[in-house]
Amino acid sequence: MARHFDLAIIGTGSGNSIVDDRFADWDVAILEKGTFGGTCLNFGCIPTKMFVYPADLALSARTAGRLGVRTSYDGVHWREVRDRIFGRIDPISAAGRDWRADANENVTLFEGHARFLDAHTIDTGTGEPITADQVVIAAGGRPAVPGVAGLDEVGYHTSDTVMRVDELPERALIIGGGFVAAEFAHVFGAFGTEVTIAARSSLMLRAEDREVAERFTEIAHDRWDLRIDTEVAKLERTDDGVVAHLTDGSTLHTDLVLLAVGRRSNADGLDLDRAGVRTDEDDVIVVDEHQHTGVDGIWALGDISNHFQLKHVSNHEARVVQHNLLHDRGSWVSASHDVVPSAVFSHPQVASVGLTEEQARERGLPYVVARQDYGGTAYGWAMEDTRHFAKLLAEPGTGRILGAHVIGPQAANLVQPLIQAMSFGQTAHDVARGQYWIHPALMEVVENLLLGVPD
DSSP states (O other): OOEEEEEEEEOSSGGGGSOSGGGTTSOEEEEOSSOTTHHHHHTSHHHHHHHHHHHHHHHHHHHGGGGTOOOOOOOOOHHHHHHHHHHHHHHHHHHHHHIIIIIOTTEEEEOSOOEEEETTEEEOSSSOEEEEEEEEEOOOEEEOOOOOBTHHHHOOBOTTTGGGOSSOOSEEEEEOOSHHHHHHHHHHHHHTOEEEEEOSSSSTTTTSOHHHHHHHHHHHHHHSEEETTOOEEEEEEETTEEEEEETTSOEEEESEEEEOSOEEEGGGGTTGGGTTOOBOTTSOBOOOTTSBOSSTTEEEOGGGTOSOOOHHHHHHHHHHHHHHHHSOGGGOOOOOOSSOOEEEOSSSOEEEEEOOHHHHHHTTOOOEEEEEEGGGSHHHHHHTOOSOEEEEEEOTTTOBEEEEEEESTTHHHHTHHHHHHHHTTOBHHHHHHSSOOOTTSTTHHHHHHHHTSOO
């Protein structure tokens, strides 16, 4: 007879944060088939930014001469950088696993590939099926793998594996033009790798506001060998590494192939049809505003059930599920996805929230645009900045902010006051004139942006 639990949680990313002291009298099963801690800790947000920071330093050392600073760049000790990063991350993952396995008397950890047998019966992948009154699906996503001829024969990396390579490659081919491609191109390029990007779109970061995407693409052309409107038709292994045949008719030699064409939900590996859980055309689990699947007692959160693929969204959804598990239906709370910001930690940084100008136009919404160059502020003068800017869309007359987009240094920080304004219903005029702005901080880019919104 299958062991019964009050709650089963599939996945140990944001789902692992649900069980706290309030669940002390619940019998809980946690199921994990891979590395404990989810994408963010092990393969995504945290390690990538720990690589980005030294990449920023390396690039700064190589380019400071334009400001009269005599610096030089002598190279990077890749293994030292890598081992410092994972020497911190891996123990955190292991400690999290050990804590759930050994220290929580009411929690049982099953380490195997979970699959539904019916709505409340789960094959744990360990040979021991379980049943549960409540089930939370938080199994995340994985890198997408395109169908390129010769890919398996030559070998490839994804964002899940490339940060652990033993040697810094002399040449790297990155397939894709989104945020993963932009961030790893910055890291490897700043460290001295000869980077080629094959992007099938005419723009990098094409999901961003078009003006931002165009500027990023322009800068990318200066930093890397960027092939837009280009795909990889075939890969071949040679004595000199890998030869890539591109659809623009050219060939190139590379030492490392990195797939950066997006991520996909892990929903397809859970036998959700046996539980009656629905997915959309992208294999993303369908949930309501409460993160409930519509099947009694089954919830979902994070990358497996939304299209944002952002850790801060997953954490928010986990808090919603946590509350709703602990309360009756009449007291359930809803997840808020109205003002969801994102950032790309490349060089330059890109950050955005709300509507792009193209989306506002497609929806037929009236809007006005304000724009502020970094170089129009005192701190921008200090940086001799000529290429970066912030952009804001607002509702005419009211000044209600519809969207904001920043490309340049500290973009992920500069956008935060605009996120706050949108979240709390503050108008551009209120935020601009209702507080002091420190002079001559870079935040004056945002102040001047807001002041530039027409009354």
